Amino acid sequence: MSEATAQEAEEIAMRQRAAGVLAGASTAELAECWNAWPNRPEVEYLRGPESGLVMVQGRIGGSGDRFNLGEATVVRATALVRGGGLATECVGTSYVLGSDPDHAGLAAVFQALLADPGQRDLVLQQVIEPLQSRQATVDAGSRAQARATTVNFFTVARENSGGVEEDDE
Amino acid sequence: MYVAVKGGEQAIANAHALLASRGRGDQSQPAITPEQVREQLGVLVSRVMTEGSVYDPDLAARAISQAQGDALEAVTLMRTYRTTLPRFGTTIAIDTAGLPSERRVSATFKEIPGGQQLGATFDYTHRLLADPTEPLDLEAAVEEDEPMPRVTDLLGAGALLEPVTNHAEGEDPDPDPADLTREPTVFPMSRAERMQALARGDEGFLLGIGYSTLRGYGGTHPFVGEVRVGEVEVEFVPPELGYPVSIGRIEVTECQMVAQFVGSSEVPPMFTRGYGLAFGRSERKAMSMSLVDRSMRWEELGERKVAPANDEEFVVEHADAVAATGFVEHLKLPHYVDFQAELVLIRGIQEEIRERQAEATESEPELEEVSR
Numbered sequence: 001m002s003e004a005t006a007q008e009a010e011e012i013a014m015r016q017r018a019a020g021v022l023a024g025a026s027t028a029e030l031a032e033c034w035n036a037w038p039n040r041p042e043v044e045y046l047r048g049p050e051s052g053l054v055m056v057q058g059r060i061g062g063s064g065d066r067f068n069l070g071e072a073t074v075v076r077a078t079a080l081v082r083g084g085g086l087a088t089e090c091v092g093t094s095y096v097l098g099s100d101p102d103h104a105g106l107a108a109v110f111q112a113l114l115a116d117p118g119q120r121d122l123v124l125q126q127v128i129e130p131l132q133s134r135q136a137t138v139d140a141g142s143r144a145q146a147r148a149t150t151v152n153f154f155t156v157a158r159e160n161s162g163g164v165e166e167d168d169e
Numbered sequence: 170m171y172v173a174v175k176g177g178e179q180a181i182a183n184a185h186a187l188l189a190s191r192g193r194g195d196q197s198q199p200a201i202t203p204e205q206v207r208e209q210l211g212v213l214v215s216r217v218m219t220e221g222s223v224y225d226p227d228l229a230a231r232a233i234s235q236a237q238g239d240a241l242e243a244v245t246l247m248r249t250y251r252t253t254l255p256r257f258g259t260t261i262a263i264d265t266a267g268l269p270s271e272r273r274v275s276a277t278f279k280e281i282p283g284g285q286q287l288g289a290t291f292d293y294t295h296r297l298l299a300d301p302t303e304p305l306d307l308e309a310a311v312e313e314d315e316p317m318p319r320v321t322d323l324l325g326a327g328a329l330l331e332p333v334t335n336h337a338e339g340e341d342p343d344p345d346p347a348d349l350t351r352e353p354t355v356f357p358m359s360r361a362e363r364m365q366a367l368a369r370g371d372e373g374f375l376l377g378i379g380y381s382t383l384r385g386y387g388g389t390h391p392f393v394g395e396v397r398v399g400e401v402e403v404e405f406v407p408p409e410l411g412y413p414v415s416i417g418r419i420e421v422t423e424c425q426m427v428a429q430f431v432g433s434s435e436v437p438p439m440f441t442r443g444y445g446l447a448f449g450r451s452e453r454k455a456m457s458m459s460l461v462d463r464s465m466r467w468e469e470l471g472e473r474k475v476a477p478a479n480d481e482e483f484v485v486e487h488a489d490a491v492a493a494t495g496f497v498e499h500l501k502l503p504h505y506v507d508f509q510a511e512l513v514l515i516r517g518i519q520e521e522i523r524e525r526q527a528e529a530t531e532s533e534p535e536l537e538e539v540s541r
Contacts, residue, residue: 012412020402020415052255054405054416055348056224057262058446060364062319062423064333066262067346067361069368069446072224072403072419074257095257095407097417099225146271147310149287153279 018114018128022107023096025131030106033127041084043109046091049077049101072097075104081112090115174503192237206230215420215449216240220490221247222350222369224419224448241371241490248491261404261413265423265446266319270399275320277392277427283317288398289450320395321425321442330427330440356482363465363481364458368447370488372454378478378488379460387476388464391443394427398450422451426459433471441470 022030034040053071060067075096082089092111096104110127113119193200207214207230217229221244229247236242272288275281287293324330336342346361349369358366367375382388400418407414424445432438443463445455464478477483487493 015410016412016414023415023417052257053223053251054257054403055259056403056419057260057346058265058364058421059262060360061321061333061425061442061444062265063322064444065344065346065361067364067368068259068348068350069263069365069421070219070222070224070448071251071256072260073228073254074405074416076257076407078409093407093409095405095414095416097224097403097419099228141309142271143269143314144309145307146269146286146288147314148308149272149289150284150310151287153285155279 014124015111015114017132018111018123019094019107021128021132021135022094022110024135027100027103027106029131029134030103030110030127033131034106034109037126039085041081041086041113043112044080044082045077045105045108046080047076047078049075049105049108051075051099051101054095073099075099075101077101077104077108079105079108079112081109081116085118086113086116087118088116174505188237201234203227203230203234206233212450213238213240215422215447215451216372216454217243217247218448219451219454220244220369220371221251223247223251226449241494245491245494258405258408260416261406263401263403263419263421265397265399265401265421266317268399268401268418269314270317270397272398273317273395275393275395277394278320278323281317281320281323283315286317290452317397319425321427324394324427324440328439331430331442333442354485356485357468358481358485360462360466360469363485364444364446364462366485366488367445367458367461370458370485371490371493372451372457374488374490374493375457375461376453378464378484379457381476382460382464382478387467387474387479388428388460391426391428391460391463393456394425394442395423396425396452396455397423398452420449422447422449422455424452424455424459426456426463428463430470441466 052074054074056069056072057066058069059065075098076094078091078093080089080091090112092108092113092115094104094107094111096107110123113123207226210230210233211226213233214226214229217232217240218224218226220240221229221232223229228250229243232243232246232250233240236246270286270288272290273283273286275285279285321330321333325332334342336344344359344361346365347359349362349365383390398420400420402415402418404413405416406412422445426443426445427440428443430439430441441463443459443461443466445458445460445462447454447458461478461484464476465481465484467474467479472479474480
């Protein structure tokens, strides 16, 4: 892999991580981050935020042929940011499940800020990392609650049953 | 024949106002918010999303509130709403083994890697009415998560279960499924198309058909290989980005049914599969779906078609609650002209019969005399 493509792959991986975190966060959390943002740039929406659907596919048997399970609502937005502490104009795109235009709108703004070399680390530190760890804490909590329901069934041999009739049901 | 009726505007407006007032009930009681419905009637929200075929808990909660708790009316609202939205594309197929499940049980093996995890279940409750209580304090486990491999993969590894796909060489190993919402229904369907129809199908109908297979109408005695309930990540490739991104999570319920199969001259006896998948917490739906899926595979597995559950056209054409409701409920709308036509016809026939009878009685006295 050449240096350029390695860098590109790294960039895509960072954006994928950010997209997942921004989609998983609540609109209120994103609004909080945006309100606290120092030197906020001017935002222009090139597209949306607009509502639509994606068809969610599953696989028969979990890993077999694909089938159309049903649709899910999605909001998407493409934001252009300029001014503030930005060196140039930057563009970001987001797709988020649900029907909340503000969620996609704010996610697109942070994606756009990530494209600016001067802002990237700040977005990662101030937005992505805290939201990711908050999500991880929530997940760990619900997993621990779910794990508490782990059960060990044991089968009881039937009375008077000898050898052959002994049966695990 | 349908003929427009006119008038009645004021009565209809009043009827809708009355409906809203009945829906609001006693005004001294606080109104239920859709947020409360979403949080506290989660199982109903799941059903409305699954059969409405749109995942959006907020919208489903709104639909349930508006429909005054009528699940099928709410499903219809969801289906209608979806037609107003453009489709941005198709997701990458969700990976149901991807995230740790909240619930995961198997009826086939006691000891499974990752363990039997009951999760939030009505199973083992006493089914007795109880006073509403505040949520109990939940204990949290201290032990670490363990990976939960699919039970069917464990069975499949020993070749005791049929492979999950069975494409002949040269066939597309990952065919694009046809979409019933965009293409006309043509029978026989592919299994993937049937799965879509079942996923949208009415829970009660599929439960009944699934139940019939257990009672001897064309089924075998199956086992629940695995039931999972949990959140999965939804990935989508936005065309303008060109790489997959997570767009959020959805909760799904999955059922892997394991059924018997006698085998043939080419295939040794092994277990066969039925599959069910539904949005949210929809265990009864996913289980029913997997039973019906298995029974509609009779042809593929060289079985005989003996029962309603084997008849894909019968099942698929009658499983959709929106279609069924539409047709059944339209019968109460004005049919005055239709009925008038039949009325005239029946009156005519009866008149004719009476005339003939009258003619017959006029000539009868002579006959009577003769017989005397």
